Amino acid sequence: MNDRFSDRVLGWFDVHGRKDLPWQQDISAYRVWVSEIMLQQTQVTTVIPFFERFVARLPTVQALAAADEDTVLHYWTGLGYYARARNLHRSAREIVTNHGGQLPMTLDGLLALPGIGRSTAGAIIAIAGDQRGVILDGNVKRVLARHFAVEGWLGERTVADALWQLADQTTPHQRVADYTQAIMDLGATVCMRQPQCGDCPVQQTCLACRTQTTAQYPGRKPRKEKPVKTTRMLIIENPEGEVLLLQRPPTGLWGGLWSFPECDDQNAFIADHGLTMVEEIALRPFRHSFTHYHLDITPMQVRVDTPNASTVAEASARWVLPQSPPPIGFTRPVTRIFEALYSNSLL
Numbered sequence: 001m002n003d004r005f006s007d008r009v010l011g012w013f014d015v016h017g018r019k020d021l022p023w024q025q026d027i028s029a030y031r032v033w034v035s036e037i038m039l040q041q042t043q044v045t046t047v048i049p050f051f052e053r054f055v056a057r058l059p060t061v062q063a064l065a066a067a068d069e070d071t072v073l074h075y076w077t078g079l080g081y082y083a084r085a086r087n088l089h090r091s092a093r094e095i096v097t098n099h100g101g102q103l104p105m106t107l108d109g110l111l112a113l114p115g116i117g118r119s120t121a122g123a124i125i126a127i128a129g130d131q132r133g134v135i136l137d138g139n140v141k142r143v144l145a146r147h148f149a150v151e152g153w154l155g156e157r158t159v160a161d162a163l164w165q166l167a168d169q170t171t172p173h174q175r176v177a178d179y180t181q182a183i184m185d186l187g188a189t190v191c192m193r194q195p196q197c198g199d200c201p202v203q204q205t206c207l208a209c210r211t212q213t214t215a216q217y218p219g220r221k222p223r224k225e226k227p228v229k230t231t232r233m234l235i236i237e238n239p240e241g242e243v244l245l246l247q248r249p250p251t252g253l254w255g256g257l258w259s260f261p262e263c264d265d266q267n268a269f270i271a272d273h274g275l276t277m278v279e280e281i282a283l284r285p286f287r288h289s290f291t292h293y294h295l296d297i298t299p300m301q302v303r304v305d306t307p308n309a310s311t312v313a314e315a316s317a318r319w320v321l322p323q324s325p326p327p328i329g330f331t332r333p334v335t336r337i338f339e340a341l342y343s344n345s346l347l
């Protein structure tokens with residue numbers, strides 16, 4: 001079964017697989033690593049421009065390690081899941097300090113680095129190291145769960161164990177780099193949410209397809225309503241048209257990114273920071289959804305008559321001109337409000 005499954009997947013890849021993605025050119029462990037981290041929760045088409053900008057500005061492990069966190073987060077702004085960027089940065093520094101600037105090309109060595117899990121490590125080993133590495137990303141899980149009719153939600157330990165075992169059994173010993181790309185491509189372009197079974201090289205042995213039960217696989221996560229939290233964000237504008245941003249603590253939600261001050265009482269915040277309010281405008285609330293909860297945001301535009309911007313002198317505070325923002329990392333609500341304020345769509 002193993003050879004036949006992987007042979008058919010490889011035969012399909014030779015004809016239909018993607019071979020012109022940016023990280024498939026000038027292959028290096030660094031480029032594969034960056035692409036795999038970006039692809040963890042984001043689709044290929046979204047990742048491509050981010051990847052190209054990121055490696056153009058930070059082309060090596062050494063360049064990434066030497067960059068400051070604001071620069072790294074700036075090049076990640078818009079991709080979301082910013083812990084990925086912070087872990088990438090920490091790992092680069094560890095690689096330079098402890099591994100002579102070379103990614104350790106063993107499963108244990110890679111797993112010891114922040115942000116690299118078993119599947120990402122397998123992909124790096126297979127694609128950049130051309131050694132046998134096993135992957136099980138979201139696309140591969142979907143293919144295997146359907147082909148072998150693995151029941152249950154993928155987040156359950158027993159289901160994950162069964163899929164890892166199948167991933168190991170189906171991974172060949174030859175052409176492992178191509179196979180790794182091939183099985184990911186198969187999931188991304190054929191075995192999608194609405195599978196195109198007529199175009200699939202493993203259709204004849206696929207249990208879900210044969211029993212017309214593809215919609216049942218992978219099993220769904222038991223439903224749970226996301227809680228809703230609320231916050232008020234202050235868009236404090238000084239007479240020069242600059243707005244006040246505060247840097248979030250280095251860990252936790254939006255760690256290290258720059259965002260608007262949040263508080264219940266804008267009058268107290270304004271007074272505490274030596275500012276004088278001349279006007280406040282309530283903007284339309286909007287929702288930002290995280291994996292585990294929704295955040296309902298009420299933006300308040302507050303104009304202050306305080307020309308001396310140094311009245312807010314904390315190191316983690318800065319005044320920013322929204323029309324020409326500096327190259328630092330912003331939270332999604334900041335980019336959204338910057339865009340909206342100048343097209344007035346929130347007003």
Ligand code: SF4
Nearest residue numbers: 191195197200203206
């Ligand atoms: S036959 Fe259909 S369901 Fe089965 S692996 Fe191929 S695309 Fe997915």
